[in-house]
Amino acid sequence: MVKSPKRATVVSVGGNVGYKFDFGPVWDGMPDLLMGCLGTMGLALAGMLLATVIGIGGVILRDSRFPPLRWLVMSFVELIRNTPFLVQCYFIFFALPLLGEQLGVLMFKFGLLAKPTNLLLLSPTATAIIALGVNGGAYAIEIIRGGVQSISKGQVEAGLALGLHRAQVFRLIVLKPALRAIYPSLTSQFTLLTLTTSVASAIAAYELTSVAEIINGNSFRTFEVYFTVTIMYLIISSLMALLFNAISRRYFSYPVK
Amino acid sequence: MASTQSAAAPVASPAIAPMIVMEAVEKWYGPYKALTDINLSVRQGEKIVLCGPSGSGKSTLIRCINHLEGYSKGRITVGGVNLTESAKTIDAVRRDVGMVFQQFNLFPHMTILQNCTLSPMRTLGQSKAKAEATARRLLERVKILDQADKYPAQLSGGQQQRVAIARALCMEPKVMLFDEPTSALDPEMVKEVLDTMIGLAEDGMTMIVVTHEMGFARQVADRVIFMAKGEIVEEGHPKDFFTAPKHERTRAFLGEILRH
Numbered sequence: 383m384v385k386s387p388k389r390a391t392v393v394s395v396g397g398n399v400g401y402k403f404d405f406g407p408v409w410d411g412m413p414d415l416l417m418g419c420l421g422t423m424g425l426a427l428a429g430m431l432l433a434t435v436i437g438i439g440g441v442i443l444r445d446s447r448f449p450p451l452r453w454l455v456m457s458f459v460e461l462i463r464n465t466p467f468l469v470q471c472y473f474i475f476f477a478l479p480l481l482g483e484q485l486g487v488l489m490f491k492f493g494l495l496a497k498p499t500n501l502l503l504l505s506p507t508a509t510a511i512i513a514l515g516v517n518g519g520a521y522a523i524e525i526i527r528g529g530v531q532s533i534s535k536g537q538v539e540a541g542l543a544l545g546l547h548r549a550q551v552f553r554l555i556v557l558k559p560a561l562r563a564i565y566p567s568l569t570s571q572f573t574l575l576t577l578t579t580s581v582a583s584a585i586a587a588y589e590l591t592s593v594a595e596i597i598n599g600n601s602f603r604t605f606e607v608y609f610t611v612t613i614m615y616l617i618i619s620s621l622m623a624l625l626f627n628a629i630s631r632r633y634f635s636y637p638v639k
Numbered sequence: 640m641a642s643t644q645s646a647a648a649p650v651a652s653p654a655i656a657p658m659i660v661m662e663a664v665e666k667w668y669g670p671y672k673a674l675t676d677i678n679l680s681v682r683q684g685e686k687i688v689l690c691g692p693s694g695s696g697k698s699t700l701i702r703c704i705n706h707l708e709g710y711s712k713g714r715i716t717v718g719g720v721n722l723t724e725s726a727k728t729i730d731a732v733r734r735d736v737g738m739v740f741q742q743f744n745l746f747p748h749m750t751i752l753q754n755c756t757l758s759p760m761r762t763l764g765q766s767k768a769k770a771e772a773t774a775r776r777l778l779e780r781v782k783i784l785d786q787a788d789k790y791p792a793q794l795s796g797g798q799q800q801r802v803a804i805a806r807a808l809c810m811e812p813k814v815m816l817f818d819e820p821t822s823a824l825d826p827e828m829v830k831e832v833l834d835t836m837i838g839l840a841e842d843g844m845t846m847i848v849v850t851h852e853m854g855f856a857r858q859v860a861d862r863v864i865f866m867a868k869g870e871i872v873e874e875g876h877p878k879d880f881f882t883a884p885k886h887e888r889t890r891a892f893l894g895e896i897l898r899h
């Protein structure tokens with residue numbers, strides 16, 4: 383699926399017989415590159431959203447009173463954090479469908495499906511979003527959990543004493559200050575997630591790096607393509623930083639001592 | 640212990656069931672026994688001051704009343720509800736019991752007004768308008784209405800504690816528990832909080848106050864209870880309690896705190 387890109391192995395000395403810069407193909411490919419940027423940002427935003435949901439949900443289960451749930455979350459976090467992201471992508475993209483096939487036949491036999499369907503056959507984009515969300519989510523669980531633990535027990539007790547239930551206390555009283563406490567760690571994790579979208583080019587998800595590979599493959603303007611793409615990633619990261627700041631100003635700007 | 644009611648003679652006790660009853664309550668933290676054979680009956684409108692050395696179980700005792708701590712043995716009844724481990728009785732009791740903490744515990748991400756309206760809206764199903772009207776009335780009462788739209792961090796300790804009192808009152812509790820409400824305050828702010836509490840007492844609120852403010856105890860308490868090592872050692876009307884303590888441990892304790 384992935385071809386290792388050709389690299390210049392001969393360095394020419396003295397004279398301009400070597401590489402001549404030509405941004406023409408990049409310019410021609412600009413609409414595609416910009417669409418790729420949108421694809422990257424789309425993957426990143428969807429991945430972050432999923433990661434946040436998994437992160438918050440994971441923290442709730444991680445500290446639940448039911449030990450098997452705690453173990454499940456702990457195992458999940460360890461599994462994800464100790465395996466490469468690329469392998470996780472491949473697993474979801476190539477390995478899960480093989481399981482889905484069996485499952486579809488089985489569910490059909492038991493009358494749960496009208497015809498045998500592979501429920502785990504995912505598109506590259508869906509795969510990328512799930513992989514990013516699951517991967518980012520595992521890290522988010524640990525980060526958010528740190529925030530929750532930084533909230534004083536008194537806050538929880540005040541909520542309970544006012545008659546709120548545990549779930550309400552978590553949602554209404556603990557969550558926001560907890561997220562605020564770890565917001566810088568969470569956003570740097572999410573910046574990483576944004577850049578990790580490029581790995582999804584390995585399963586041909588629609589994003590900036592795969593667009594770049596195509597243009598490079600057609601034009602061999604390798605320097606120009608990756609120079610441009612580098613700048614584009616820098617801009618995307620900056621846009622994300624702006625978004626993170628806006629969210630922070632909107633939700634976490636209350637004064638603290 | 641059956642004589643505790645008559646011990647607080649000065650206030651005529653109406654012939655109704657007591658607001659809080661603790662019978663032979665025991666509390667263990669693992670192998671450590673924090674409360675031993677606690678028997679306590681609190682009439683409606685009664686004001687009780689609870690004192691004793693650090694670690695004697697004062698906080699544990701009042702935290703059992705609203706089930707912030709579960710108790711291990713005995714029986715607790717609040718407003719006629721027998722408090723058990725069941726969520727239903729815990730909810731019912733917490734609805735009737737307000738609590739004020741040493742560290743205020745205001746919610747930092749909510750304005751003063753939001754702090755006050757949160758639970759009435761969420762647990763009593765009050766409309767925003769009704770909850771805010773109640774909150775404003777009670778913030779007015781603790782003389783802090785002008786700060787309603789500020790955040791806790793923008794208020795002084797004394798102001799925060801008065802908000803915490805108003806927040807608890809918004810639930811229209813039948814009982815108020817105070818756990819060292821002035822201990823975290825700078826000296827110049829103690830009075831404003833105590834004055835608020837005195838006002839509440841004058842309005843007939845049933846109160847249990849853990850405090851070492853003996854001036855407050857003298858002025859407000861119907862009964863002062865002295866605890867040591869998880870047990871109630873002595874109790875009595877403040878007049879008797881301060882002038883003629885019966886137990887050696889009480890005398891030692893009073894000598895300790897009245898010295899300064």
Ligand SMILES: Nc1ncnc2c1ncn2[C@@H]1O[C@H](COP(=O)(O)OP(=O)(O)OP(=O)(O)O)[C@@H](O)[C@H]1O
Nearest residue numbers: 668669671673691692693694695696697698699700
């Ligand atoms: N969660 C807990 N786990 C174990 N032991 C506890 C716990 N909470 C309190 N204790 C112990 O129970 C005893 C009574 O504690 P409690 O907080 O009720 O005392 P207190 O009279 O309120 O003291 P202080 O004046 O210092 O607030 C202490 O010895 C304390 O160490």
Ligand SMILES: [Mg+2]
Nearest residue numbers: 697698699818
């Ligand atoms: Mg205490």
